[in-house]
Amino acid sequence: MTDTLVIGAGLAGLTAARALQRAGRHVRVLDAAEHPGGRLHTHTDDGFTYDAGFQVLFTAYPAVRRHLNLHALDLIALPPGAELRRGAHAEVLGDPIRDRAALTRTVLARSVPLADKLRVAHLAADLRRGPAHALLRGPDERTDAFLRARGFSDRALDAFFRPFFGGIFLNRELTTSARLFRYYFRMLMDGQAAIPRRGMREIPRQLARGLHVMCRVQVHSLHPHAGGVTVLTNAGDLEARNVIVAADPPEIARLTRERVHLGSVPATYLYYAAPDAPTAQPRLILNTAPGLINNAHWTSHALPGRAPGGQHLLTVTVLGHPDLHDDALDAGVREELRGWYGPGVHAWRTLRVERLAHAQYPQPPEYAATLPGHGTALPGVLIASEVTSMSSIQGAMESGEKAAAILLNDAAGMSRPRGA
Numbered sequence: 001m002t003d004t005l006v007i008g009a010g011l012a013g014l015t016a017a018r019a020l021q022r023a024g025r026h027v028r029v030l031d032a033a034e035h036p037g038g039r040l041h042t043h044t045d046d047g048f049t050y051d052a053g054f055q056v057l058f059t060a061y062p063a064v065r066r067h068l069n070l071h072a073l074d075l076i077a078l079p080p081g082a083e084l085r086r087g088a089h090a091e092v093l094g095d096p097i098r099d100r101a102a103l104t105r106t107v108l109a110r111s112v113p114l115a116d117k118l119r120v121a122h123l124a125a126d127l128r129r130g131p132a133h134a135l136l137r138g139p140d141e142r143t144d145a146f147l148r149a150r151g152f153s154d155r156a157l158d159a160f161f162r163p164f165f166g167g168i169f170l171n172r173e174l175t176t177s178a179r180l181f182r183y184y185f186r187m188l189m190d191g192q193a194a195i196p197r198r199g200m201r202e203i204p205r206q207l208a209r210g211l212h213v214m215c216r217v218q219v220h221s222l223h224p225h226a227g228g229v230t231v232l233t234n235a236g237d238l239e240a241r242n243v244i245v246a247a248d249p250p251e252i253a254r255l256t257r258e259r260v261h262l263g264s265v266p267a268t269y270l271y272y273a274a275p276d277a278p279t280a281q282p283r284l285i286l287n288t289a290p291g292l293i294n295n296a297h298w299t300s301h302a303l304p305g306r307a308p309g310g311q312h313l314l315t316v317t318v319l320g321h322p323d324l325h326d327d328a329l330d331a332g333v334r335e336e337l338r339g340w341y342g343p344g345v346h347a348w349r350t351l352r353v354e355r356l357a358h359a360q361y362p363q364p365p366e367y368a369a370t371l372p373g374h375g376t377a378l379p380g381v382l383i384a385s386e387v388t389s390m391s392s393i394q395g396a397m398e399s400g401e402k403a404a405a406i407l408l409n410d411a412a413g414m415s416r417p418r419g420a
């Protein structure tokens with residue numbers, strides 16, 4: 001009999017399985033999808049390689065450092081800072097410490113007042129103190145309220161914080177917990193925001209190496225009994241002493257009947273093939289004006305090889321607007337891009353409109369007090385998922401570690417604080 005069946009080959013499930021296998025346990029991982037990785041997936045389409053949604057890996061995440069060989073991922077760091085765009089007008093807001101070449105442009109950038117640039121420097125100094133995980137504790141409030149209390153102007157919020165951190169939280173209103181804002185800000189200072197050259201799928205691929213992962217196996221239900229748990233799947237019944245449910249939160253709720261589903265934050269991504277690129281900008285582009293586009297990225301400028309010869313790849317993030325039909329969304333985004341780059345946009349090809357219904361879960365102030373634990377009412381069944389910590393790569397991986405630590409009775413692993 002298998003010691004542990006892990007349901008879900010996302011980052012949480014794969015991390016749990018690796019920790020258990022390393023400790024000598026016999027583990028199998030099941031996933032309903034065609035490939036492991038869950039929300040970290042990369043499409044290859046007509047010579048283009050693009051991730052399912054715009055995601056980046058913060059190399060400072062502690063769980064990432066414990067479990068991934070970053071060198072083998074062949075990471076490309078995104079240039080620090082961003083291009084702030086309002087229609088045809090664009091300026092660069094760089095990181096004055098890491099990006100000396102952009103220093104003058106950054107000081108002169110008018111979208112963000114000088115006083116706010118100095119406030120960013122003070123904030124950075126404050127958030128550098130102490131261990132990063134301590135930033136997930138302490139007083140909590142909405143991120144926009146926290147920034148206003150630090151004196152930031154509406155112009156700074158609209159031109160930088162909303163599109164930049166809105167793109168991370170998938171919430172431009174910045175109603176997300178300020179604790180998370182402070183933690184991610186620190187992660188950006190302590191490491192790089194990077195993407196594997198060949199796609200985000202390289203991360204789960206690395207974790208899955210050496211594991212017994214069975215794809216296209218959909219788990220229907222779990223039935224604990226005296227000797228373990230029977231798992232009913234489309235590929236037949238399986239037996240295990242323990243089960244770790246590492247599915248997405250709505251599916252964890254269905255399989256375990258625990259109240260783990262905290263809601264879903266959707267996001268939509270559009271990918272364009274451009275025969276002529278109107279810019280060589282490899283930085284993240286933030287839309288500082290109201291509109292459909294939150295941010296955009298010339299993926300093939302930052303990550304050579306993502307587009308076939310003579311072509312370029314643009315990834316656009318849209319937050320909200322669930323009622324717009326794909327064609328209307330595409331037309332609206334193209335209209336905004338025409339305002340940025342001119343009439344040449346009409347020659348671009350839309351590769352895909354991708355709607356992700358559960359990209360993250362909502363994380364309002366004090367959300368951590370409502371997080372579920374790893375245990376369930378079903379004997380022998382544990383949970384590993386972002387939903388026990390934070391909706392991020394760190395959150396998923398640390399949850400997998402912790403579920404494994406519980407089964408291994410590893411006191412140090414069980415008591416590691418969130419975010420550490």
Ligand SMILES: Cc1cc2nc3c(=O)[nH]c(=O)nc-3n(C[C@H](O)[C@H](O)[C@H](O)COP(=O)(O)OP(=O)(O)OC[C@H]3O[C@@H](n4cnc5c(N)ncnc54)[C@H](O)[C@@H]3O)c2cc1C
Nearest residue numbers: 008010011012032038039053056219247359386392393396
């Ligand atoms: C667009 C987007 C942008 C993001 N940006 C970032 C970012 O920049 N930085 C960051 O740190 N995080 C980011 N995240 C969040 C991060 O990707 C997730 O928090 C993390 O991948 C969740 O991992 P997980 O293992 O908990 O769940 P999942 O990745 O959802 O894995 C669950 C797995 O379970 C499988 N499954 C579900 N039900 C069943 C069943 N019944 N039987 C068998 N298998 C099942 C699914 O197929 C899936 O493979 C982003 C997410 C998205 C979607």
